[in-house]
Amino acid sequence: MALKNRLYTTSLVLSALWLAACSPASQNTATNDTTAQPPIAEQRPYVVESPQGNRQDPYYWLRDDSRTDADVLAYLEAENTYYDAYRADYTELTETLESEIIGRIKQDDTSVPYQKGDYLYSVKYEAGKEYPIYVRADKEGTEQVMLDVNKLAEGQSYMNVGNLAVSPNQQLMAYMVDNTGRRQYELRIRDLTTGEDNAQTLTGLSASIAWAKDNETLFVIENDPQTLLSTRVMKYRIGEPADTAELVYEEKDNTFYMWVNNTTDGEYIQINLDQTVSTEVHVLDADEPDGKFQVLAPRERDFQYSADHLDGRWIIRTDLDAPNFQVMQVAHEEIGDKTKWQPLVEHRDDVFIQDFAVFSNYLAINERSDGLRRIRIVPWDAPDEAKFIASDEEAYVTVFERNVQQDTDTLRYTYSSLTTPSTVYAYDMSTGEQELLKQNEVPNFDASLYETARTWATAEDGTKIPVSLLYKKGFKQDGSAPLYQYAYGSYGSSSDPYFRSTIFSLVDRGFVYAIAHIRGGQEMGRQWYEDGKLLKKINTFTDYIDVTKHLVAEKYAHPDKVFGMGGSAGGLLMGAVANMAPEHYRGLMAHVPFVDVVTTMLDESIPLTTNEFDEWGNPKNQPYYDYMLSYSPYDQVKKQDYPAILVTTGLHDSQVQYFEPAKWVAKLRTHKTDANPLMFKTNMSAGHGGSSGRFARMKEIAEEYAFILNLLQ
Template sequence: MKHLCFTLITTLTLHSMTQAQTPVPPKAAVKPKELTTNGHTRTDNYYYLNERENPEVIKYLNAENTYVDQVLAPVKTLQDKLFTELKGRIKEQDESVPYKEGNYFYYTRYITGGEYPIYCRRKGSMQGAEEVMFDGNTLAKGHNYYQLGGYEISDNEELAIFSEDTVSRRLYTLRVKNLKTGQLYPEAIKNTEGGSVAWAADNKTLFYVKKDPQTLLGYQVYRHVLGTDSKADVLVYEEKDNQFYMGLHRSKSKKYVEIVSDHNGVATEYQLLEANKPTGAFTTFLPRQKGHEYDIVHYQNKFYVRTNWQAENFRLMEVPEGKTADKTAWKEVIPHRPDVYLGNMDVFVNHLVLGERKAGLTNIRVINQKTKADEYLDFGEPAYVAGIGNNPDFNTNVLRFGYSSLTTPASTFDYNMDTKAKTLLKQQEVLGGFDKNNYESERIYVKSRDGVQVPVSLVYRKGTKKDGSAPLLQYAYGSYGYSTDPGFSSTRLSLLDRGFIFAIAHIRGGQEMGRRWYEDGKMLKKKNTFNDFVDVSEQLIKSKYTSADKLFAMGGSAGGLLMGAVINQAPQLYRGVVAAVPFVDVVTTMLDESIPLTTGEFEEWGNPKNKPYYDYMLSYSPYDNVTKQAYPNLLVTTGLHDSQVQYWEPAKWVAKLRTMKTDTNQLLLHTNMEAGHGGASGRFQALKEIALEYAFMLNLVGVQQ
């Protein structure tokens, strides 16, 4: 990469200052670069910060980290205490509920002091001898970051495909292990799509997705024969349209290897291959059609199809094998409902299970395949999340599902779909004296400026006053149709126990209230997302859940974009804001198709090469709309190796805010120099980042312990 000889106007001797002195923030040098699109020219003074390999850029990021340490030095003891507290709630020696697949029961367990899970199985029953398949702690040795991207077991149950990422760029290296002998095969196929792998039925042929190392898009599927040179692998499918994301898996019935090309709002297309014919040709289930999205599940001699064909909230249909490409052969099973969103499905030998959403809450519906009788599981709390769990066993009448609420820790249940008996297998154990009866949750609705009712889920410790005196943290995401459900968090207790109220704003851009909720929060309607959040904030203040001098906001990634937009729009509402890995330089990023994942985002934000989208993006892009005004206290976090939102977006944003803001509030940029989009990889290391965020907020409301 070309070296830029520039001077950073920065104070790099901050460490020599006495504690009594006020730390001086680093200042990035101004290096104007003109960017012209659609006849309009912008000047970006900090464009050069995208030089990841430039030592001067690294020096600047390190200086910002030093500044964070100095500003938060008065609460270092609190930060350490929070970390110990967060870690102390975790049962260090723990084990997941096992699930049965084939002849084995699979589970993960943690050991005391272990950062990573150990993946195990037992044959026949849980009384069988334990087989350790992968020890994450051993595999992670020598790496600052480690992620096992999933594994797939061969039909003879002797081999496992697994994948590893040691950088946090989500570029995985595919490996194969003999689970009987412990032997690692020589295969080490780089730049693959993590868990998107599948075995053929012959126990020697496997399929995997290759990723473009520049765009980080999976775009090719290869066939590999175990023990052969990967250079001889056969390309079996290539996705030509870089708007699509690609996945690969084996059907639950085991009959098919399935390739799926998909993108919200664009289209879906499946390619199928019978697993017992590995050298055969993949055939198209139904050719892609613009706007048509669908999922499939194979069942006996037919497929169930979850489809938005003439059904905005999706409906369920079925079609015989061999006729899938003929939509006249599709038969409706569950019709479209304007008030119910059909989210997902699972199929068993005698039952069909649907995951649905109504009034912003999740529901599980069980249908008997023979009698057609159906029922909804009852959960009995005002704000919760329930979902279909891992159910690889087809020939069973027992459904595994998960449940959680703002006051109920994550719980795993088995439900007998014939007898209706519900059995709690495990509830997340929270150490440190947690009692769910000490906490209370609410569900309220806030009328936004255009009349839409926005759901808000709240939780707080019983006895917390609602007279405006309580600090409140408002969280949201609001993009990609991702619903932020009201689930439990043991880390959140550290705020609740110190008097905070926690609120989730279920704003448009998610899918809590159905597909229209998503469509009304994307593209040329994106500002609804920001307006909803601000309107919720104003109502929480008006209703005296909190006050403007004690209201905090938090969001990450696209939720970080949300943070940037709302503090440009209504900075006076917030005492402090945490923007994690924020997507704040919207226009520049969406104009650069070489940046990972950009092209796949056009259906979410629009393509700024087209003037209407350019103008609209430019009107809300946080980086482009920084103005000379007072901003709240701000903590911005990022990762040097982030694969989703490049580190330079938050770095540029902070640099610009430093020169523009008119206040003396804190402006902090913390870069994890070893991690990416998800932060630190270990279960305890990640808690240090949460402790930093909490200490930042607690310090601002005068809580020192």
């Protein structure tokens, strides 16, 4: 009890200080109550200008690009303290959940090794340590630690190695380090024969890396310092000063993302340019780092493709005359003209081609059918004899593992379901036989205690929405259970029914876990995505609400025990649902939520804005402005009752800036007419992905679950 009182007192003091510092004189700046009061942000006049008209934004001042403004930091800290005071009442529950969740992690673990050249490469975790250790073993089995991220993280509040790539001769390793959470990386080069890092580095980069075959030339991406967009491909020779890096390509169209990589066979370097509706790939012979990149096919609007190289030809996944994508090929000598492309795997209306992997004798396709991901194997010499890798479960996902060799008949893939931990198989494409390489060990978990199912909800317009369900065996479908409903529904990113060990802390307490495969993803094909973006975006939100109604009507859930969760664009979903149908939810969890849609999309200095005009629309055009304004969570906050809401963000987030949820919470505080908790937590040393350590991430999940369970007490 003393701890609770101390936290409440601290919250009162900080809230009072905050109000005294920046609230209008007409507001009370202190209170004699014995309970903590929520921070109330000052309203300062500010006009957001646009060609479609101006809007008042009294909380715009909470935007501080430098992250140093004293008033802003004080407000964020006051919100953190208020949340700490609130959750002090259920500290024991949070600690119990954290112990449970971490208890399902095999702390000392190693990934399945893969062969590259003379070495077997893998990733290890050691008991009690937060970060991975990258290792390799030679032919004699002698292990070498290439990079221990735990050592890099010493003295750092945040640490992430975004990518690493070993040179063709396997003597050097390039790796990208971010120690702010801003996803702006520093290139480091390690000599694997000595373990020493090169003194010269480049900074302000994206995470992608491509090696030339000379083992001394790297291609990396330099980001724009203001927008953080990936704009310039730099060629860097190891050991030379950073200012000698040479510009080899600059993208002038700021609606494109850009990254570099090597083809699977290592023969080519690729510059990949990707926009919502179009792509362009440039290729360079890895033997000729000083040569000129060639365009595989010039960009066109509504034309997308990706490619890999095999034996002198390019294998291409493309939406050319194929909304659900097809696979084509072209000889290297004929690149530059898409009319030269020849079909390999034709388009189907009922199958969406998600990905592919090329081998000397086979083409492997990862496709979606009926909302599930499966793998099809196509022999080059007998394409009509394609076969599938089968599954016995109703809801599952199969995806490619790391396949770094083309001259093999063995495909490595990962199988997972809501009740099956991630399982890696080696599949013999010639015989159909497969070998279990590893199933992730999950301590304190028994798959036989749980069941999965699929159901279909009917949307407002009659569309059938697939839903994946997980619950404990013996579950009674009588309308008494609490529900935890997740969805994303943007960018064509599908919410697959992967195994998630953390969720069992809710399922074991009687929850039904539901994944709503709403429009805006691509679970049901490309049209599923098209029907959930731009001027059809509201389908995403109404689909989610209709899934909730369906699950309650079918007695999977109690109407007063429904909890929703979403992050990033899924946080936008939570914000829209909170405004549109608050009565259907007991609580909503919005992580790093994109909630200030119109203001952000009007500001081209904000990272990602220009890249996403074809996802959300350009509000400089009246129809998009009006439509986005109609659902933007921040703009649509109104005087009404809201469910309990937990909002989280990272101060250094570069994907969804912290000030979006900060403004949203500030406005909610002055508009909500209920007494339900509204909590806002800012991780002051992290970005979009939250804390960087594996145990720290588990603690954040435990806090979320404790928030939910406390509401049911």
